[in-house]
Amino acid sequence: MKRGWWLILLLALAIIAPHVISEFYLVILGEALIMSLFALSFNLLFGYMGQLSFGQAAFYGLGGYTVAMLITKLQFSFWLSILAGVGVASIMGLIVGYFCVRLKGIYFSILTLAFGQLIFVIIFKWHNFTGGDDGIQGVFPPGILKIPIVYYYFILVVFIISAFILWRIVNSPFGHTLKAMRENPERTEFLGIHIARYQLITFVIAAAFAGLAGALWAPFYRSVAPSYLTWIKSGEPVMAAILGGPSTFFGPVLGMFIMTFIHAYILGFTHFWPIIMGTIILIIIFVLPGGILEFAKVKIKERQERGKLTKGSS
Amino acid sequence: MFLQTQGITKEFGKLRAVNEVSLAIIKGDIHAIIGPNGAGKSTLFNLITGYHRSTSGKVLFKGEEITHLPAYTRCKLGVTRSFQITSIYPKLTVYESVLMALLSHRKETFNFFTSAKKFFKEEVWRILEDVGLADQANILGDSISHGDKKRLELAITLGTEPELLCLDEPTCGMSTEETDNIMSLINKLSTERGITILFTEHDMSVVFGIAKRISVLHQGTLIADGKPEEVRANEEVQKVYLGGTS
Numbered sequence: 290m291k292r293g294w295w296l297i298l299l300l301a302l303a304i305i306a307p308h309v310i311s312e313f314y315l316v317i318l319g320e321a322l323i324m325s326l327f328a329l330s331f332n333l334l335f336g337y338m339g340q341l342s343f344g345q346a347a348f349y350g351l352g353g354y355t356v357a358m359l360i361t362k363l364q365f366s367f368w369l370s371i372l373a374g375v376g377v378a379s380i381m382g383l384i385v386g387y388f389c390v391r392l393k394g395i396y397f398s399i400l401t402l403a404f405g406q407l408i409f410v411i412i413f414k415w416h417n418f419t420g421g422d423d424g425i426q427g428v429f430p431p432g433i434l435k436i437p438i439v440y441y442y443f444i445l446v447v448f449i450i451s452a453f454i455l456w457r458i459v460n461s462p463f464g465h466t467l468k469a470m471r472e473n474p475e476r477t478e479f480l481g482i483h484i485a486r487y488q489l490i491t492f493v494i495a496a497a498f499a500g501l502a503g504a505l506w507a508p509f510y511r512s513v514a515p516s517y518l519t520w521i522k523s524g525e526p527v528m529a530a531i532l533g534g535p536s537t538f539f540g541p542v543l544g545m546f547i548m549t550f551i552h553a554y555i556l557g558f559t560h561f562w563p564i565i566m567g568t569i570i571l572i573i574i575f576v577l578p579g580g581i582l583e584f585a586k587v588k589i590k591e592r593q594e595r596g597k598l599t600k601g602s603s
Numbered sequence: 604m605f606l607q608t609q610g611i612t613k614e615f616g617k618l619r620a621v622n623e624v625s626l627a628i629i630k631g632d633i634h635a636i637i638g639p640n641g642a643g644k645s646t647l648f649n650l651i652t653g654y655h656r657s658t659s660g661k662v663l664f665k666g667e668e669i670t671h672l673p674a675y676t677r678c679k680l681g682v683t684r685s686f687q688i689t690s691i692y693p694k695l696t697v698y699e700s701v702l703m704a705l706l707s708h709r710k711e712t713f714n715f716f717t718s719a720k721k722f723f724k725e726e727v728w729r730i731l732e733d734v735g736l737a738d739q740a741n742i743l744g745d746s747i748s749h750g751d752k753k754r755l756e757l758a759i760t761l762g763t764e765p766e767l768l769c770l771d772e773p774t775c776g777m778s779t780e781e782t783d784n785i786m787s788l789i790n791k792l793s794t795e796r797g798i799t800i801l802f803t804e805h806d807m808s809v810v811f812g813i814a815k816r817i818s819v820l821h822q823g824t825l826i827a828d829g830k831p832e833e834v835r836a837n838e839e840v841q842k843v844y845l846g847g848t849s
């Protein structure tokens with residue numbers, strides 16, 4: 290029940306925020322929400338399935354590029370373009386995932402990295418189709434969605450629905466199977482579970498939500514660029530998850546908010562952002578190895594148990 | 604015939620771990636496979652449950668060939684196993700671990716939207732009570748004692764509601780008291796739930812007390828097969844196995 294109050298409080302903050310903060314920070318807030326959705330999609334693989342993907346940005350980028358190309362070149366409807374973005378990312382997820390789920394650990398990571406870079410290079414080099422390193426500009430959403438604050442609320446709604454769906458998935462029997470596979474794949478296989486099939490489905494779901502995040506971003510920022518597909522972009526959800534706590538559902542969201550806002554703030558007076566980020570990650574790994582939210586969870590639990598003990602003895 | 608192997612053979616390079624073993628297991632029996640370390644018990648087990656694929660020979664379950672089926676399909680057909688080195692879920696609770704098996708067996712794992720906690724409460728509790736783990740239901744798998752981990756793995760296998768339960772050294776590393784407990788539990792499962800049980804064991808005293816049929820492996824070859832008294836009377840068995848101990 291306590292958790293419910295936190296969520297309502299955060300939701301209230303998210304609704305009020307645009308009326309309090311400047312337009313600059315409104316864009317940052319929108320970015321943080323989109324990147325959080327991206328991080329949640331990544332953590333389905335990392336935190337729940339137990340495999341580290343280093344190519345998740347490929348699906349994010351594909352979502353963004355699909356929307357950008359459909360809107361600017363074919364004057365497709367905005368809504369259909371978003372759907373198509375999710376669709377393209379999912380189909381690519383199915384193809385890439387088919388090969389990746391056969392591997393485990395570092396080999397899985399390297400193969401996702403390789404596929405990610407492959408998709409990046411195709412988009413980067415195919416100049417007359419994708420615009421190459423120029424990217425695509427002039428990706429406008431329709432009507433009142435052009436107003437940043439309206440688009441922000443649109444992002445918020447999509448984020449909440451997506452987070453809710455993902456939350457239900459990780460707590461469903463399917464999610465339970467994912468956790469069991471992560472804990473002990475052999476035992477789970479000998480309970481009648483075809484591991485690769487479940488991992489492939491998870492991979493496609495993760496790709497779909499990454500694609501949705503990318504599809505939301507392109508019209509918000511009015512453009513796409515090939516850098517959205519690089520391994521550096523793939524590293525962002527990795528860091529966000531480690532920062533916030535991959536074993537908690539909202540850990541990656543917290544991590545992404547911290548990263549996005551510190552980044553925006555620090556760029557105001559220095560370009561040495563990676564140094565700051567590196568230092569933060571270093572501290573987290575050594576001081577709070579499970580991530581911030583996991584640490585908080587453990588502390589709260591300890592406190593409750595201590596409370597119970599003192600109550601029992603008095 | 605319930606489960607049958609026909610001339611099943613497994614070679615690892617030049618080593619013949621299991622050599623043309625033909626074995627029949629009768630429905631409802633408690634069937635023990637005995638033999639000294641390295642006799643090929645675990646390998647034979649792995650061939651039956653799908654962990655290894657045989658070099659030659661066949662495995663039949665209820666008259667159907669399962670030789671080439673993957674482990675998860677065999678499990679769905681009703682063949683479940685435990686492992687010699689206890690295989691449990693370290694970071695799932697005892698309750699959640701058994702729930703996993705039930706979700707899999709009752710085909711609910713492709714449900715993406717209902718809370719997993721709502722499923723099969725009665726069934727999970729019944730299994731936990733049967734194996735004596737109900738009071739530890741909310742403890743993580745790696746926080747319980749060694750003997751209880753063995754029980755937990757047994758509870759997990761029960762979750763798949765098996766017809767044939769294969770237990771690889773179910774008393775491995777247990778004290779005499781724990782061993783007795785597990786053996787009477789196995790007996791109870793066999794009589795109350797009607798599960799056919801196949802298990803490997805190297806301790807003779809344990810086997811003769813409970814098994815209805817015994818198969819003896821020596822260097823990968825089946826040297827005796829039958830009722831306990833027949834096996835005990837078998838000269839070859841006495842020579843290669845019992846000779847030293849009794």
